Amino acid sequence: MSGNANDGILGLAYPNLAEAGEKPLFYSMWSEGLIPEAIFSFYLNPDTNAESGGELTLGGADPSKYTGSITYISVAVEGYWDISVGSTIVSSSPYAVVDTGTTFIIGPKTEVTALNAALGGTYDALSTMYTIDCQTRSLSSFPNVTFTMNDRVFTLTPLQYLMILGNQSNGYVCFSVFTPDYSADSSGSSIWILGDFFLYRYYSVFDIVNNRVGFATSISYDWIQNIDSSLFPTPSTTTRTTKPTMKTTLSSIAITTTTTTKTKITTMTTTAAIITAQATSETSMQGNATDYRLSLHFCFFILMMMVAARHVDSY
Template sequence: MSCYRMTDTSVQNDRIEHETINLTYKSSLRFRGKTNVIRESLFNQANYYWIGLISIGTPEKTFIINFDTGSTDLWVPSIQCLSTCENKAKYDLYSSYTSRANGATFRIKYGDGSYVNGIFINDTVTIANSSVLNQAFAHAKNISGFSLSTFDGVLGLAYPSLGTSGQIPIFYNMWQQGLISNPIFSFYFNPNPNSYPGGELIFGGVDSTKYLGSITYVDVIIPAYWEFMMDSVQTNDKIICSNCRAILDTGTTLIVGPSNQIALLNYAIGGIYDQETGLYTVDCYTRLLSDFPDVEFSIGNMTFTLSVLQYLLISKDNDNFVCYTIFQGINLRDNRGYLIWILGDYFLSRFYSIYNVKRNQIGLAKSISYNYLQINPKSLFGNSSNKNYFQYILQLFILIIILVIRNIFFF
C-alpha cells in the first residue's frame, strides 16, 4: 500500500476553475421537510485505509471500495481486466440489464505512480441500500499499483473539476436525485484496528455522536481538492510552515508535506531519514515519551494537536521494533502549481471531518476516538533500560542476601 494516493492533475482535464453544478435544481421543492442521510459503515484496514461496500448493476455485484476525497471519479475493475486484476471483484456490463453505454475514455494517474485506464459506463450504484440511478463510472481494463490493496476500486469525492470526461460525480447525483437532504458528507475513522465498524461515512449529514466540542469550519480556496489555508504547523515552539496550503485526503495514509518543511519537522522531532522507505525513523528505545514534542496544526485559528503516540508508526523488523514518523516529504502541487500539505488518514482518524459542497467549506472537530493509543511493546521508550536497572538491583539484593546467609552459617 502506498503511503499517499493523490490525483495527478497533469492527466486530468485542462479545466482549472470549478464549474459549479447548480445545487438548487428545478425540482428542489421535493427536498422540503426531508432529513435523508445515507450511512456507510467502514472497515479499518490496519490504519492504512478505511474501506466500505457498494454494489453496481442489476442484479447487484458487490465491490470493496476506498472512498477518496483526493479524486473525483468512481472506478471498479472490468471483467476484461485480466492479469492486473487478480483476486478482485469485476464488473460485467453484459450481466446487468440496467447498464447503459457511455463510451467516454477514462485514465487517471495517482501521485504515488499507480494508474487506471478504462471506459465509462452508466449503471445503478447502490450504497447502504440507497440506489443512484444512471451513474457514470469507469470499468477499468488496466490497473497498476493496486495488487496489494484489499479494495477493488475507488469512489472519488473531490470536486467535479478533478474528474475526467465531464461525468457527474456520484455525490452530486445523490443530491440531484433526492437521496440526501443536504449537499454535505462527513467521515469518522476509528484508529483502533480491532474495532467494528471501523468508521462511518455519512452522505447528507453529520453524526454529532462521533465528535467532541465544536466544529471549526474554513473555506475551500480552490474547489478541486478539498483545499484550504492552514495557519501554521509547529512543534516545540518552532514554526515549520505558516500560511500553508493543505488538503484533506481520505485516500492518503500519512501526513505529506513539502520536502524541506517535512525535513525540518522531523529534525525537530529527532527523526533520521531512511533512504529505503522514504520515511523518517526515531529512537524509540532509549528516548522517553516525554522527550517527544507534540505537533500542532493551526486551522481556522484552532489548534489540532498530535502527540507522539499519534504520530508514530511502530513496525516490527525480525525481533526489533522500528519507529517511523507519519510525516513524509514529497513535493506535491495543486492544480495551480502551489505546494501543498496532505492531511491523510493518520490525521483524520483523530479529527472528525466534514465536507460541505454548497458552502465550499471543510469542517474539523476532535474525534471521540482522539485519545485511543496504540499498544506499544513494554521494551520501548526507555522502559527497557528501566527494566534492566531494576533487574540489576534485584540481582544485587539477592547476592547480598546470599552473602549474609553464608557469613551467618560459615563464620
Template sequence: MRRFKRNCTNAEGGKCLGRSSHLLNKVRSRKRSVAPTTTNDTLIDVGWGSYWMGLITIGTPGQTFDVDIDTGSSDLWIPGVQCGTPCGANHTFNSSLSSTYTALNKPFSIQYGDGSNVAGIFGNDTVCIGGICIANQTFAIATSANGMSTQVNDGLLGMGYQNIATGGEMPVVWSMYLAGQLSLPIFAFWVAPVSTGSDTGELILGGYDTTKYTGYFAYASVTTKGYWEFIADSVTLTIGSTTTTIATSINAMLDTGTTLGMIASSAYANEIYSMIGATYNAAIGWYTINCHTQPLTAFPNITVTIGGVPFTLTPPMYLRIVGNPNNYYCLCLLSTGDFYDANRQPIWILGDFFMRRFYSVFDM
C-alpha cells in the first residue's frame, strides 16, 4: 500500500505546497466546438484500494494506457519506451507509431510527496478517455523514474487546475471542458467502499451517476484554485455520547492520489493518535492499534463536517486488520504530514479511504 503521492512541484523547506479540493463550484461559460457528451471510464482497484486506474488512449492509432487517476496533480504523463523497468507499468508510448504526434523538445520533471519522481519530455498528440478525444493535447513522456518500478499503472492522469501543471499545459479534462465536449463542466469520482481485490469504480466526465449515492450533495466552494481546496467546518472524534473537537475551519483537499483516509499536521494527528490509542511501529513505518484484545466499537468515529454536513468514518473505515484470526493488529489509515497550500497555509489531505465512502463531484 502506498501512503500518498502528492505533487511536490512547488516545494519550500522540503514540504509540499499548493494542493486543494472541493466538491462543487460555480458553473462557468464555455465555448462549444462539438456536440457535448458524457463518458464513463471504468476504474480498476489496485492493491486492495491503494489506488485506482482508468483507461486512456494516446496517439493515432490509439496506444492504450492504464493511468492512475489523481485529483491532486495536473500533468498527464506516461512511460516512454526509453524508461523501461524504472517506470514500472505494462505499456509504453512509442511516438514513432503515432501519425499525430508532435515533439515539443521541452523537458518535464515532477516529484511526489512519497519521494518518487519522474523526468522526460513534453509532446502533443490526441488523447481519448471513453468516447471523448482531444487533439493536440500536451502530455509528458517519461524517460526516467525513481520509486516507480513496482507500480502497475502506466503513468498518471492529473485532474487539477492548470496553474499547478509543471509545464503550464492545460490538463486533459480542462481541455475537453473548454472545447465544449462535456455536457456539464463537471467530473465525478466513485469507487467501491470495500475492496474485494477485483471490484471497480468509475470516473464520469460531464456528469454523475445518481445510482451511486443517496441524499443530497454538500457544496464547498474552491478557495484556492490549483489543487481542489475548500474549507472544512470541523474535525471531531466521538465515543459514545462524548465528542471532542480536533480542529475547526481547516483548509482541506480531496485527493485520489493519496491512499490514506486522512493526513493532518503533526499536532492534530498526534491528538488523534492519542485518542484512538495508536502507536508508531518503526519496523513497518505505520501507526498501529491493538484491535485484537478490544472490539472496534471501542474506538471513536471520526467526522469531517463540510458545508454543514457531517461525513463520518467509523473505525472499520479508517483501520485495516493485518494478520491472521489468531494474531492480528490494525493499521491506522491516518497519517501525519505538515503540508501547505499555495498560500502557505496548513492543509489537510482527505484521500482514497475517505473518498471511497462518499460520492464526489468536481465542478470546473
C-alpha cells in the first residue's frame, strides 16, 4: 500500500458490529492463526516530508516505533467509539472521540473559544481556526499541555500543538491545533475529537482480547517543525517570564485512529475503546497571563476501530 492513491478503508471494530455474521479482517486473521496476537498498533509520523507517514502493525506492537513502557487503559464497551463526557467547567459537551483520521484537536465552539483564549488565540473566520501571536511572544510564554492517564503524564509542548504555515517571502502564520466544530452526533450533542496532533507523539496499541488500549512515547515525540528566526523572540533579560502550565488528568481514555499520510503496513489500524475517565485540567498562567482552570470528567464509550489506509499528505 504505497504511493498517493486512496486504497480504501479497513474496518477493525469488534466482531459484534460486523454485518450478517461477518468477521472483521483483523479478527479473522487472528482466529485463523495468521497473526500471533489479537493486537494492532499504530505509529504516525508528524514529518510530512518523510518517506513513510506511519505504520500499522497487525499482531503486536513495533518496539522500534516507541520508547519506554506502554500505559494501558481498559476498554469499557466492545464496539464503536463513542465517548461520553460528564459535567465540566469549560466543557459542557458530553462526548469526545480520538481519531487518527482527524488532523487537529476539535471541540465545540464555546469550549474551544475558552481554551484558545487561554493560549492568547484570535479566531480567524476564513480558516475557522485560531491564530496565535508567534511574532512578538516568546516560546516560553506558552504552556505545555499535559494529560495524565492512569497516573502517567503525557505532554504536548507548544511546538507540538502550534502549527506554523508560510514562508519568509510572504510571512508566517501560527495556528492553534485546537479548532472549533459546529456539528453534533446523532443525539444532537457536540463532541470533542482528539486527532493526530496527539497521536503523532504517542504510539497507540489496541488489545482486543484483554480489552485495553495502550500508549507509549513515540519515536517522533521530539520531532519539531522548522522555526524561522523571526518567530518566538527571546524575552528581554530584564523581563522575567514564568512558563504557564496546563494539566489534564484522565483516569481512563480511549483513542480512535485513521491515517491521512503515506502509511507503511507492518501492521496497523484505527482503534476504538470505551473508557470511563475522570479528567482534571488545570492551567496556571503566570506573569502577564491569567489563571485558567479546566475540570473535565470523562466517561468514554469505545465503539469503533477502523483504519483509513489513505496515503496522502497530512495537510
